[in-house]
Structures are given as C-alpha cells and as structure tokens.
Amino acid sequence: MSSFEEAETEETVTCLHMTFYHPCQDNKMMFRCLNFRKREQVRADEMAKFGRDSSICHYNLIDTRVSRIQFSLQFYRKLNSSELCFEIKNMSKKTKLIVDQTELGYLNKLDLPCKCIICFGDYQILAEIQEGESVDYFETHLHMAEVPILQDRCVPSLQPVQENGISSSFPSQDKSPIEIDENESC
Amino acid sequence: MSSFEEAETEETVTCLHMTFYHPCQDNKMMFRCLNFRKREQVRADEMAKFGRDSSICHYNLIDTRVSRIQFSLQFYRKLNSSELCFEIKNMSKKTKLIVDQTELGYLNKLDLPCKCIICFGDYQILAEIQEGESVDYFETHLHMAEVPILQDRCVPSLQPVQENGISSSFPSQDKSPIEIDENESC
Numbered sequence: 001m002s003s004f005e006e007a008e009t010e011e012t013v014t015c016l017h018m019t020f021y022h023p024c025q026d027n028k029m030m031f032r033c034l035n036f037r038k039r040e041q042v043r044a045d046e047m048a049k050f051g052r053d054s055s056i057c058h059y060n061l062i063d064t065r066v067s068r069i070q071f072s073l074q075f076y077r078k079l080n081s082s083e084l085c086f087e088i089k090n091m092s093k094k095t096k097l098i099v100d101q102t103e104l105g106y107l108n109k110l111d112l113p114c115k116c117i118i119c120f121g122d123y124q125i126l127a128e129i130q131e132g133e134s135v136d137y138f139e140t141h142l143h144m145a146e147v148p149i150l151q152d153r154c155v156p157s158l159q160p161v162q163e164n165g166i167s168s169s170f171p172s173q174d175k176s177p178i179e180i181d182e183n184e185s186c
Numbered sequence: 187m188s189s190f191e192e193a194e195t196e197e198t199v200t201c202l203h204m205t206f207y208h209p210c211q212d213n214k215m216m217f218r219c220l221n222f223r224k225r226e227q228v229r230a231d232e233m234a235k236f237g238r239d240s241s242i243c244h245y246n247l248i249d250t251r252v253s254r255i256q257f258s259l260q261f262y263r264k265l266n267s268s269e270l271c272f273e274i275k276n277m278s279k280k281t282k283l284i285v286d287q288t289e290l291g292y293l294n295k296l297d298l299p300c301k302c303i304i305c306f307g308d309y310q311i312l313a314e315i316q317e318g319e320s321v322d323y324f325e326t327h328l329h330m331a332e333v334p335i336l337q338d339r340c341v342p343s344l345q346p347v348q349e350n351g352i353s354s355s356f357p358s359q360d361k362s363p364i365e366i367d368e369n370e371s372c
C-alpha cells in the first residue's frame with residue numbers, strides 16, 4: 001500500500017469529550033448507565049440524545065428529575081466550509097440548559113463552542129471537541145469528574161452578572177442543594 | 187367555560203405544507219406511501235425524515251435513486267424570540283439539496299424560509315409554513331402538484347446566474363431527464 005493510500009484510510013474522527021459532574025454522583029449514581037470505559041461511535045445522521053428515557057436516549061441519566069430527553073446533539077457541516085460542528089438543543093420544557101453564558105429554553109439551540117461548560121439543574125458537563133475529518137460518524141468519549149467543573153474553571157475568571165442573571169443559575173456544592181426548575185419531570 | 191379559558195385551549199398549531207412534484211410521478215408513483223389525505227402530527231422533539239428507508243423515514247419515497255435519508259427537518263425556537271422555525275438538513279452524500287437559491291451539501295443545514303422551493307434530483311417540493319403557537323408538536327400537510335412547481339414560480343422572476351451556477355441545477359420537464367448525482371444510492 002502506498003503512503004498516499006494509507007493517508008486516505010487513516011481519516012481522523014471527530015471526538016466529543018464530555019466530562020460529567022453532579023454533586024450527588026457518589027450516592028445517587030445517576031451516571032451508572034453511561035459508558036465511561038471507551039469511545040462510542042455515533043452515525044452522522046443520528047441525534048445523540050441525553051435524558052431519562054432509555055428507549056429514546058442512548059445516553060441515559062438515571063434520575064427522576066431529568067427530563068425524558070434533556071438535550072440532544074447533532075453533527076453538521078457549516079455551509080460553504082469544511083468545518084464539522086455540533087449543535088446542542090434543549091429538549092426539556094422544565095429546565096433551562098446553560099452553555100457557558102447562554103441560557104437555552106425549550107427547543108432553543110446553539111453551536112457548541114470547541115470547549116464549553118453545559119449545565120442544567122445541578123449537572124455540569126465539560127464538553128471539548130477534538131477535531132477530525134470523517135463525515136460518516138463521530139465519536140463520544142465520556143469521563144467523570146471527581147470535583148466540580150464550574151468551581152475549577154469559573155472562579156478565577158468571574159464575569160459581571162449578566163442581564164439574564166446567569167450567575168445565580170450555577171449551583172455550587174457549598175450551598176444547600178436547590179433544584180432549579182426540576183421539581184417536575186416532563 | 188370563559189372566553190379566556192377557551193382561548194387558552196384553542197392554541198394554534200404550526201403546519202408545514204409540502205407540495206410534491208416529480209416529472210415521472212404518474213408512472214413511477216414514488217409518492218405512493220405519502221399520506222396526502224390528512225394532516226399528521228409530529229412531536230417537537232422528533233426529526234421529520236424524508237427518504238428511501240422506511241424503517242427510519244416516516245416520509246417514505248419509493249425510488250431507488252433516493253438516499254436512505256434524503257433530508258430531515260427539525261422544529262426549533264429561535265434564541266431570545268418566541269418564533270418557531272424549521273431547519274432543513276441534507277442527509278444525502280450523493281445528492282445536493284437546493285433550497286431556493288442555496289445549495290446544501292451533505293450535513294449542511296439551513297433555516298427554512300416561510301415559503302420556499304426545495305429541490306433534489308428531479309424532485310421539487312414547495313414548502314409553506316403556516317404559523318402556530320404550540321411548542322409540543324407541529325403538523326405536516328402533504329399535497330401533490332399536477333404541474334411542475336419550478337416552471338410556475340421561477341420563470342417570471344428569473345435571477346442572474348449565481349456564482350455557484352444554481353440555475354443549471356433546476357431540472358425541467360422540457361429537457362431530457364438527467365439524474366444529477368443520483369446514479370448511486372447511498
């Protein structure tokens with residue numbers, strides 16, 4: 001096989017690394033159905049769904065406060081560009097989804113930055129995109145954080161409170177656990 | 187029941203009207219599995235998929251030249267707005283999807299204008315959005331055109347040829363049928 005042919009077959013794959021944290025993860029084990037052992041392939045024409053309903057969501061969170069589908073991710077190519085991106089969409093009627101400083105309501109969607117923090121309720125997810133070339137599929141690689149993601153990353157760069165009062169939406173381990181918008185499952 | 191309560195329960199539903207045309211529709215009957223009789227409800231958290239594979243696509247086109255999934259539509263709410271929109275995504279690796287004057291490659295996506303013409307190969311679809319309020323679901327109402335959609339609508343308002351040569355991508359009944367990018371199914 002020539003080196004040219006080799007190069008063609010060695011196409012790199014986009015990988016979305018997602019590091020999960022919840023203050024009660026050790027007791028409630030809501031992440032017990034997530035596969036932290038190895039990368040998983042997702043077809044480019046499928047939506048990656050995260051939520052409570054295991055019949056719909058491949059990424060299943062075992063928590064009655066989580067919505068049937070909490071959020072979804074779709075892989076797409078930017079128009080007039082070869083750039084491959086992810087778009088995140090809030091599928092929960094009850095719970096806001098916060099991506100860095102942007103608050104998404106039900107059915108709102110947003111391009112996922114290369115590195116960002118996704119929050120809903122007490123859940124924190126650090127998402128990091130490792131760029132690749134394949135348009136047929138992407139991979140997800142799940143990790144679990146031992147310590148809160150937000151405290152590590154947000155305290156040194158505290159921003160002024162935004163108009164939408166985003167700062168109050170970030171729960172912390174120091175406060176008593178307050179469930180925001182999650183008292184009813186939907 | 188007070189008139190206020192009535193108003194609340196009489197929430198209107200967004201309806202996407204889609205009028206299909208193919209020059210060989212009478213002979214090949216590729217639209218025979220589409221439901222032209224009545225409106226259909228689609229949950230807001232589902233993708234509406236159009237294509238050859240009936241196990242994936244609710245809107246099934248009976249034509250070996252059509253891709254497994256040709257295109258998909260998702261319903262969403264614009265950020266910081268109550269506006270409900272549709273986004274169309276080309277899911278075919280072999281066939282370009284043309285929305286008015288914009289050509290979408292594989293995995294490219296675009297907001298659907300209120301009224302537009304969607305083309306791929308010899309297929310022409312007039313899409314018209316009838317606005318509603320419900321965020322739980324939308325409806326589709328399919329129609330079949332007896333005459334070509336493009337000839338009726340595009341000839342009077344012929345635009346200069348765009349840089350991407352879009353004009354040549356619109357097939358017409360007057361020409362001999364040339365399949366563009368559809369000789370291989372994917």
